[in-house]
Amino acid sequence: MSLSRDDVTRALSTIETPDGGNIVSGDMIRALIVDGDAVRFVIEVPSAEIAKVSEPLRAAAERVVAALPGAGRVQAVLTAPTAEKAPPSLKIGGHPKPQEGPMRVPGVKRVLAIASGKGGVGKSTVSSNLAVALARQGRKVGLLDGDIHGPSQPRMMGATQRPASPDGKSIIPLQAHGVTLMSIGLMLAEDKAVIWRGPMLMGALQQMMGQVQWDHYDGELDILIVDLPPGTGDVQLTLCTKAVVEGAIVVSTPQDVALLDARKALDMFASLKTPVLGLIENMSLFHCPECGHEAHIFGHGGVATEAARLGLPFLGALPIDLDTRLAGDAGTPVALGDGVMADAFAGIAGRLIANGHA
Numbered sequence: 354m355s356l357s358r359d360d361v362t363r364a365l366s367t368i369e370t371p372d373g374g375n376i377v378s379g380d381m382i383r384a385l386i387v388d389g390d391a392v393r394f395v396i397e398v399p400s401a402e403i404a405k406v407s408e409p410l411r412a413a414a415e416r417v418v419a420a421l422p423g424a425g426r427v428q429a430v431l432t433a434p435t436a437e438k439a440p441p442s443l444k445i446g447g448h449p450k451p452q453e454g455p456m457r458v459p460g461v462k463r464v465l466a467i468a469s470g471k472g473g474v475g476k477s478t479v480s481s482n483l484a485v486a487l488a489r490q491g492r493k494v495g496l497l498d499g500d501i502h503g504p505s506q507p508r509m510m511g512a513t514q515r516p517a518s519p520d521g522k523s524i525i526p527l528q529a530h531g532v533t534l535m536s537i538g539l540m541l542a543e544d545k546a547v548i549w550r551g552p553m554l555m556g557a558l559q560q561m562m563g564q565v566q567w568d569h570y571d572g573e574l575d576i577l578i579v580d581l582p583p584g585t586g587d588v589q590l591t592l593c594t595k596a597v598v599e600g601a602i603v604v605s606t607p608q609d610v611a612l613l614d615a616r617k618a619l620d621m622f623a624s625l626k627t628p629v630l631g632l633i634e635n636m637s638l639f640h641c642p643e644c645g646h647e648a649h650i651f652g653h654g655g656v657a658t659e660a661a662r663l664g665l666p667f668l669g670a671l672p673i674d675l676d677t678r679l680a681g682d683a684g685t686p687v688a689l690g691d692g693v694m695a696d697a698f699a700g701i702a703g704r705l706i707a708n709g710h711a
């Protein structure tokens with residue numbers, strides 16, 4: 354017999370709290386995930402002091418779920434809100450709201466996720482340039498920086514003002530290079546590390562999707578590009594389960610270690626039933642501007658081979674290009690100009706539009 358969320362919730366509601374209620378009626382259960390026989394959840398107690406003495410409660414919650422028929426590995430984590438977790442005003446990073454199934458992001462026709470297994474392979478560079486390339490081809494484009502721990506879009510898009518929130522609830526996004534932009538990085542000081550755990554991350558992403566007025570400038574967006582964090586964590590899971598996602602593009606460098614992680618990302622999308630629209634090989638080759646020599650610093654062709662093996666579209670190979678890096682650092686994506694890289698991004702954008710994905 355397979356285990357359901359209801360079974361787990363019923364079992365957890367037998368764990369009483371000192372006020373006479375229980376951990377479910379007291380709204381202390383967060384991020385409950387039932388994955389086959391594995392169960393994970395977070396118990397949020399009211400303060401760090403209470404958390405220090407709540408280990409017996411956590412252990413009891415784990416035990417009661419582990420005793421259910423069909424339960425395998427059960428993992429409960431204790432957490433408590435602290436003042437520093439939530440930045441001032443706007444309350445970005447609240448808890449995820451209960452929600453039945455995936456919903457459309459208001460003001461957005463389609464959501465496109467840009468993912469990678471490994472960090473630093475150029476996912477944010479691809480996101481910002483693809484956003485600009487799509488906008489140059491007449492699409493109404495939004496860009497959401499979902500890389501909550503390492504937001505880079507404010508710098509790459511050259512937009513760093515704090516977004517306004519006239520009513521303290523909805524957030525007016527920024528606009529840069531014809532793209533409507535929102536990033537958690539715009540709500541925080543640039544050097545401030547985000548130390549939120551899973552539930553706070555999920556709440557922040559849900560807020561970014563639901564409270565940002567994506568249609569503020571040009572009416573409904575044709576496409577919202579979401580620049581995901583690297584890997585296969587809570588943000589990816591939240592996006593693909595809470596929002597209707599048109600598809601995902603996976604970026605990888607050709608080297609084996611990156612490809613190994615890219616396969617994990619592809620596996621994740623398969624199990625979340627999010628279509629993968631294609632793979633991009635970044636940092637594919639280096640063309641020396643001095644001598645014309647071509648070097649395959651991270652290898653070459655591995656991503657195309659992987660795409661062919663999996664029967665997925667290969668969307669293109671992007672070279673290592675100094676101007677791309679400089680343009681990213683300067684906040685003016687290389688796709689705004691002309692040249693090999695701009696053409697490559699225009700090609701990928703054109704293909705997405707032709708296939709009805711953007």
Ligand SMILES: Nc1ncnc2c1ncn2[C@@H]1O[C@H](COP(=O)(O)OP(=O)(O)OP(=O)(O)O)[C@@H](O)[C@H]1O
Binds near residue numbers: 673
């Ligand atoms: N094709 C390229 N040529 C030259 N530099 C590149 C290229 N692609 C990305 N870069 C540079 O590599 C660095 C990492 O890229 P980027 O931030 O886009 O990667 P990421 O996968 O989003 O990283 P993270 O996982 O940290 O978010 C940046 O400095 C970027 O400018």
